[in-house]
Amino acid sequence: MKKITFDNPHRKKHFDFFNGMNHPHFNITANVDITRFLNIQRKKKLPLTYSLVHLLATAANEIPEFKWRIRNNEIIEHDLVHPSFTVPTDETDVFSFCTVDFKSSREDFIKLAESIRIQMKSEPSMEDELGRDDYLFMSAIPWISFTSIQHAMHYHPHDSVPRISWGKFFGQDKKTMMPLAVQAHHALVDGQHMGSYFNNVQSLCDNYK
Structure with missing residues (x-):
């Protein structure tokens, strides 16, 4: 972990302009071609959710x-950020x-993901570890091929953890597409960085092995 200073x-x-806003997050949704990713995932019989979470987290890192x-109004950079994603439970119909x-x-x-998921099914958790912010918050909305999404979050104080969501796959021009939404704090992440993220995801899908 290191401190970031803007020269x-x-x-x-x-940074100051967007950090002073009540709601400094912005969200972009676009469709990603996951045809090759799905073909390889099915051929190798890889678990879909974990494989997709790993790909999306790789792109972010x-x-x-x-x-x-x-x-505290200062910026730090983590060596790695870690996915915190939604899974169904045995306790109720919420995640x-x-x-x-x-x-x-x-x-x-x-x-590692499978061992933790087994525990979460019977011992669900909604709490983040106190003091940690090295997360990527991820969620699946597999029932809807959404075109936009808005996340629940604290406005005061607002956090700076990106939110990444994906929706129901759909066919288009003989390809399988996936809606992908990314929300991030605008004081840290600008449109160019968002574009790089979507390009990274598409490249990882196109070259999946």
């Missing part, structure tokens, strides 16, 4: 701004969070 005056003004967090330490190895991540 460029305009970048500092950009490749972008420094997605690892930035605001603490539990499942937080899994990110691993560059897909196989290691899947193994």
